[in-house]
Amino acid sequence: MNPVGRSALFRRDAGDSGPVVVPMVAANHAARIAGISVREVVTDAGALVSALHAAYRRYEYDGIVVFTDTVVEAEAMGCRVQIPADDDPYLVESPTARRLEPVDPEEVGRMPVVLAAIRRLVELTGGLVPVLGSLKGPFSLASFLAGPDRFFADLLERPDRARETLLVATDNQRWYQSAIIRAGGLPFIGDPVASGSMISPEMFREFAWPYIARLVEDAHALGVPVGLHVCGDTTSMLGHMRDTGSDFVSIDDIDIARARRDLGANTTIMGNVSTRLLLEGAPEQVRRAAERCLELALPRLILSSACDVAPDTPEANVKALVQAAREWGRE
Amino acid sequence: MEHIYSRLADAVVAMSPDQVAQLARQVIAEGRSAEKAITQGLAAGMRRMGEKFAAKECFVPEVLLASKAMYAGFDILKAHITSEPQSRGRVVLGVVQGDIHDIGKNIVKVMAQAAGYDVMDLGRNVPVATFVHAAGESGAALVGVSSLMTTTMPRMGQVVEALDKAGLRKQVRVVVGGAPVSAEFSRRIGADGYAPDAHGAVLEFERLIGA
Numbered sequence: 001m002n003p004v005g006r007s008a009l010f011r012r013d014a015g016d017s018g019p020v021v022v023p024m025v026a027a028n029h030a031a032r033i034a035g036i037s038v039r040e041v042v043t044d045a046g047a048l049v050s051a052l053h054a055a056y057r058r059y060e061y062d063g064i065v066v067f068t069d070t071v072v073e074a075e076a077m078g079c080r081v082q083i084p085a086d087d088d089p090y091l092v093e094s095p096t097a098r099r100l101e102p103v104d105p106e107e108v109g110r111m112p113v114v115l116a117a118i119r120r121l122v123e124l125t126g127g128l129v130p131v132l133g134s135l136k137g138p139f140s141l142a143s144f145l146a147g148p149d150r151f152f153a154d155l156l157e158r159p160d161r162a163r164e165t166l167l168v169a170t171d172n173q174r175w176y177q178s179a180i181i182r183a184g185g186l187p188f189i190g191d192p193v194a195s196g197s198m199i200s201p202e203m204f205r206e207f208a209w210p211y212i213a214r215l216v217e218d219a220h221a222l223g224v225p226v227g228l229h230v231c232g233d234t235t236s237m238l239g240h241m242r243d244t245g246s247d248f249v250s251i252d253d254i255d256i257a258r259a260r261r262d263l264g265a266n267t268t269i270m271g272n273v274s275t276r277l278l279l280e281g282a283p284e285q286v287r288r289a290a291e292r293c294l295e296l297a298l299p300r301l302i303l304s305s306a307c308d309v310a311p312d313t314p315e316a317n318v319k320a321l322v323q324a325a326r327e328w329g330r331e
Numbered sequence: 332m333e334h335i336y337s338r339l340a341d342a343v344v345a346m347s348p349d350q351v352a353q354l355a356r357q358v359i360a361e362g363r364s365a366e367k368a369i370t371q372g373l374a375a376g377m378r379r380m381g382e383k384f385a386a387k388e389c390f391v392p393e394v395l396l397a398s399k400a401m402y403a404g405f406d407i408l409k410a411h412i413t414s415e416p417q418s419r420g421r422v423v424l425g426v427v428q429g430d431i432h433d434i435g436k437n438i439v440k441v442m443a444q445a446a447g448y449d450v451m452d453l454g455r456n457v458p459v460a461t462f463v464h465a466a467g468e469s470g471a472a473l474v475g476v477s478s479l480m481t482t483t484m485p486r487m488g489q490v491v492e493a494l495d496k497a498g499l500r501k502q503v504r505v506v507v508g509g510a511p512v513s514a515e516f517s518r519r520i521g522a523d524g525y526a527p528d529a530h531g532a533v534l535e536f537e538r539l540i541g542a
Contacts, residue, residue: 028482087429088482090456148434152392153399156346197510198391198434232510236387275481276511310481 019294021303021325022063022132022270023318024229024250028088028311030055037086038311042068045116052117053124058315061322064125066118066185067134067308068110070192074136074144076109077102077172094147100165102172105179115183122184132227133180137191138211141169148193155199155207162207170211174218187219188227189246197232204237209244216245227270231307238262253306257296270302273321279310283320290324298328335363336371339404343376344383346396348403355407365411373401373408374445381442381530391434394529398441418449420472420540423465425453427486432479435509438529439475446533448473459486463493466503472540475532476522477509484511488520495521504539508532 030051031041040047048068056064069089075081078095105111114133121131136144142165143151154162177187194208212228219226228241229250235258241249242263250270251259259269273289274281281289293303303325309318335358342350351373358368380397383389422443426433433455443450451469453461466474474494478484487507494500506524507517508531517525524535 084429088480090429149395149437152395152434155392156396200390200393203390203392276513276516279481307481 019298019301019303019325019328020062021322022061023305023321024065024308025055026065026067026308027051029309029313032311033058038088039083039085042089043083043110043113045113048113048117049120052121059318059322063130063132064121065132065134065188066114066121068114070136071144072110072114073141073172073176076111077145079144091144094145100145100168102168102175105176111176115179118180118183118185131185132188133185134188134190135173135176135180137189137194137208138166138169138173139208140191140193141173142166143193145169155203166207166211170214173215177215177218181219181222181224186224189215190229192231194230195232196234196237201237201240205240209240212244242267248302256293260297268300268302269297270304272306275305275307275310278305278313278317281317283316286317286320287324290321294328336368339368339372340376343373343397343400344379346393346400348400351400351404352407355404358408359411365408368408369405373404377401377442377445385528385530394438401441401445419447421449421451421469422473422475422536423451423453423469423471424475425457425462426455427476427478427483428456428458429483435479436477439532442529442533443536448536459489459493462490463497466494466499467497471503473504473506473536475506478512479509481511491521506532506535
């Protein structure tokens with residue numbers, strides 16, 4: 001085990017005890033490790049803790065990501081969500097009639113499940129291991145609340161209405177983020193819909209950036225570092241991601257050398273071994289991909305997967321990813 | 332003065348439903364061909380949007396707004412079509428079960444319709460059996476399957492297998508797409524085609540059924 005202090009995660013470099021590795025093992029892959037159904041893990045705090053802790057002990061990485069699914073907050077705010085027996089929950093319908101408002105994260109929907117899991121995991125690891133509490137970026141949450149089709153139309157045709165939805169989403173996330181921090185977690189903002197594969201860098205700057213920056217400001221005021229992950233091809237918006245003030249920028253399957261060049265030496269990059277390679281490749285290929293990340297992006301690198309580790313990813317591949325960090329720089 | 336059909340195409344690219352509707356009404360008022368306004372105007376505009384999207388000159392919200400503009404014109408023109416246009420073939424489209432990311436699929440639908448295909452849209456979160464049933468019943472020449480998540484990708488292979496088992500693989504070509512999908516993945520699961528975006532999907536349809 002190689003525990004690191006929570007804030008040390010973002011300061012440490014290769015100089016001391018080797019690179020930091022935090023693969024994005026979410027509830028679904030952890031459920032496989034623990035032999036529990038995904039539905040149980042995403043609805044029950046005890047099961048979520050068992051699964052994430054089992055995965056942590058199996059792989060011995062340097063931080064635990066508490067991520068159940070993308071629709072936790074949307075569901076709490078009134079979206080209808082389907083929770084399959086052994087698969088990720090998904091959005092079925094956005095609220096239509098009801099007026100949108102922020103909801104109490106300690107009380108409503110499955111947010112309390114996530115918060116309880118964060119508290120328990122911090123306890124179980126003696127406060128020595130960073131526990132990253134995932135929350136949605138306001139852009140993605142707003143798209144769920146308005147319905148993706150209407151939200152995308154609003155962005156161009158009725159930007160004021162899009163901003164109204166974004167403000168409610170932001171208020172909710174500020175509340176939720178403060179609860180994550182109180183529970184002992186470090187906020188890890190995921191904004192999958194603000195993906196570079198979906199929207200232009202200009203639109204990211206106008207409709208995603210200000211609201212993420214607001215969350216980052218809040219977290220910093222509470223003395224806590226924040227991470228930001230955006231899915232898809234973010235090559236042309238890396239600068240905007242960094243300029244949210246996030247303490248680390250997590251990148252999907254894009255060229256890490258280019259990311260390092262664009263972000264500069266002072267930005268911590270999290271990433272980015274392909275999740276497809278992790279799912280389908282051999283451990284030796286994973287190891288080589290991990291070594292490429294280490295070679296190109298250290299010292300300010302949190303070695304990780306490009307996105308969430310797929311549920312059926314072979315354990316040997318996640319182990320190879322962790323092992324690459326452990327053996328880096330040794331003979 | 333530029334021809335009204337080109338101006339229709341430009342108005343689609345300019346993402347202006349109002350302008351498209353106005354031009355469509357003008358086409359009718361001047362007694363011009365609704366068919367040509369659709370193919371040389373609306374469809375040509377959507378094709379240009381598809382090319383711009385592939386070149387990253389525009390993104391999803393812009394394509395959706397252009398589609399809205401195209402439909403604004405189509406709704407006005409369709410009542411004035413005199414001859415039933417020759418369909419280039421029937422396409423069944425759907426997003427695999429467990430996946431509700433259907434924006435990409437919806438764009439493929441618009442592009443395919445604009446290109447003259449008869450589209451049967453199964454929606455999102457579609458079970459494998461529904462694809463097979465729809466392909467068999469409708470006599471479709473093409474099935475387009477998409478998945479936006481690594482977790483639901485394997486279901487695309489199940490669709491190909493199930494079509495095979497149902498004895499439909501001789502008459503139906505399968506094209507797969509979605510962010511995590513690659514040409515290599517499509518070959519591995521035995522699909523006939525792969526497209527990285529909506530414009531590419533229509534090109535694959537054309538390649539596979541020789542339109």
